[in-house]
Amino acid sequence: MTxxxxxxxxxxxxxxxxxxxxxxxxxxxxEVGERAxxxxxxxxxxxxxxxxxxxxxxxxxxxxxxxxxxxxxxxNVSSAGSSVVKGETLLDTVKxxxxxxxxxxxxxxxxxxxxxxxxxxxxxxxxxAGDGMHEHPTQALLDAFTILEAKGRLSGLKVVIVxxxxxxxxxxxxxxxxxxxxxxxTVTAPRTLLPPFVERLGVEVITAVNDAIVDADVVMMLRVQxxxxxxxxxxxxxxxxxxxxxTVDRLKRAKQDVILMHPGPLNRGLEIESAxxxxxxxxxxDQVTNGVAVRMAILYLLAGAS
Amino acid sequence: xxxxxxAEGAEFRGILERLASEVVEKSPSGLPPLALxxxxxxxxxxxxxxxxxxxxxxxxxxxxxxxxxxxxxxxxIAVASQPIVRSTDIPFAVGNSSIVLVDDVLFTxxxxxxxxxALVDFGRPRKIELLxxxxxGWRELPIHADYVGTRLRTSREQTVQVLVEEEDGRDAxxxxx
Numbered sequence: 001m002t003x004x005x006x007x008x009x010x011x012x013x014x015x016x017x018x019x020x021x022x023x024x025x026x027x028x029x030x031e032v033g034e035r036a037x038x039x040x041x042x043x044x045x046x047x048x049x050x051x052x053x054x055x056x057x058x059x060x061x062x063x064x065x066x067x068x069x070x071x072x073x074x075x076n077v078s079s080a081g082s083s084v085v086k087g088e089t090l091l092d093t094v095k096x097x098x099x100x101x102x103x104x105x106x107x108x109x110x111x112x113x114x115x116x117x118x119x120x121x122x123x124x125x126x127x128x129a130g131d132g133m134h135e136h137p138t139q140a141l142l143d144a145f146t147i148l149e150a151k152g153r154l155s156g157l158k159v160v161i162v163x164x165x166x167x168x169x170x171x172x173x174x175x176x177x178x179x180x181x182x183x184x185x186t187v188t189a190p191r192t193l194l195p196p197f198v199e200r201l202g203v204e205v206i207t208a209v210n211d212a213i214v215d216a217d218v219v220m221m222l223r224v225q226x227x228x229x230x231x232x233x234x235x236x237x238x239x240x241x242x243x244x245x246x247t248v249d250r251l252k253r254a255k256q257d258v259i260l261m262h263p264g265p266l267n268r269g270l271e272i273e274s275a276x277x278x279x280x281x282x283x284x285x286d287q288v289t290n291g292v293a294v295r296m297a298i299l300y301l302l303a304g305a306s
Numbered sequence: 307x308x309x310x311x312x313a314e315g316a317e318f319r320g321i322l323e324r325l326a327s328e329v330v331e332k333s334p335s336g337l338p339p340l341a342l343x344x345x346x347x348x349x350x351x352x353x354x355x356x357x358x359x360x361x362x363x364x365x366x367x368x369x370x371x372x373x374x375x376x377x378x379x380x381x382x383i384a385v386a387s388q389p390i391v392r393s394t395d396i397p398f399a400v401g402n403s404s405i406v407l408v409d410d411v412l413f414t415x416x417x418x419x420x421x422x423x424a425l426v427d428f429g430r431p432r433k434i435e436l437l438x439x440x441x442x443g444w445r446e447l448p449i450h451a452d453y454v455g456t457r458l459r460t461s462r463e464q465t466v467q468v469l470v471e472e473e474d475g476r477d478a479x480x481x482x483x
Binding site: 021025028029039042301 | 390391393424427429
């Protein structure tokens with residue numbers, strides 16, 4: 001079993017078998033992260049460029065650690081300090097970077113489809129680290145890995161995704177992945193934060209959180225993306241908290257062994273109560289740990305066979 | 307395809323018994339603690355079997371570990387497909403121990419080189435030795451085995467297969483031409 005594509009651009013184009021391959025490979029890489037010497041020589045001599053056109057701490061650091069643990073050289077480029085601010089086009093930036101022969105370009109961009117545009121024009125492998133409101137495939141894979149670790153399976157689970165669905169690439173990738181792997185996905189959000197035709201992703205929409213969350217195996221909270229909100233999507237923070245935030249009381253409606261996830265960063269007191277975020281059901285920090293293992297697996301699978 | 311049986315069944319198990327005795331002879335009781343580390347895939351059941359044979363002779367059970375060397379290969383780029391990485395499990399303190407690496411076939415020596423590199427990432431063993439069921443020659447690195455089940459003169463194109471009951475349903479050493 002191998003990945004069919006040289007790039008990882010979205011969950012949509014991955015088959016269930018390819019998703020399983022990434023998740024199985026991630027298990028081995030998690031073991032590497034638990035050693036005293038957290039480094040293997042698998043990608044020695046390979047170069048990974050982290051090209052980030054949007055601010056990010058955890059995803060960029062996660063990819064950087066993943067590359068370093070595989071002995072690859074990783075270089076970080078952010079748009080703020082690059083020629084982009086001097087007016088260079090995306091294609092020129094990428095072509096110039098490619099002239100320095102990187103093996104993998106990990107790319108985050110505020111425009112949906114930007115990594116696809118680049119992948120069609122370069123020889124290097126391209127990994128989408130989040131593109132606009134489209135997809136964030138590595139986040140969905142690390143979420144799936146975390147669920148698999150906790151539940152032992154992905155099929156037959158009830159996963160409830162709550163929050164700012166409209167702006168969330170994490171939601172889109174997760175909905176595609178989880179439905180592909182046999183979970184049922186229920187989503188809940190204020191109507192103003194529901195993407196049009198969201199049902200086409202194969203999810204069930206229930207607008208009242210208290211109803212949606214009943215018997216959930218997994219509750220996945222999404223960050224309210226204040227930076228993408230130009231209009232009035234909800235009347236006030238207090239109202240959003242009252243109607244949609246995950247509280248200790250609300251979580252009691254889920255199954256007893258429910259797990260709670262959040263892609264971060266958290267808006268404490270807006271979409272999630274601190275007592276829940278830091279409580280016994282929370283796997284939020286496990287998601288971060290698993291992110292490194294999953295990204296190691298992806299870099300290995302893409303760069304190892306080039 | 308021509309297949310020659312070099313050893314099977316009781317003869318195969320006799321070889322294992324002799325190898326276990328040789329390991330015990332060179333490992334007088336006491337320090338350093340003895341550990342057997344099997345190289346995936348066939349080295350793992352062989353290491354477990356040897357540990358069971360060694361235990362009554364030595365009066366102590368050697369520790370057992372499993373090593374996957376995929377991430378330490380030096381030919382990853384040359385491999386056309388994406389090799390599957392399996393787990394490594396070294397559940398004992400490597401530092402100061404006496405480790406016997408166990409593999410089925412010794413050929414170019416590259417697997418063993420990768421295994422030694424992987425092992426020292428876990429600590430600094432007092433000693434590492436190598437045990438193989440078959441030494442078929444054609445070394446590309448200066449590596450030799452301390453314990454050898456059987457030595458075979460082979461041509462480069464031939465294949466040597468070690469079958470074990472746990473994986474293959476029978477114990478055998480086969481030379482395939």
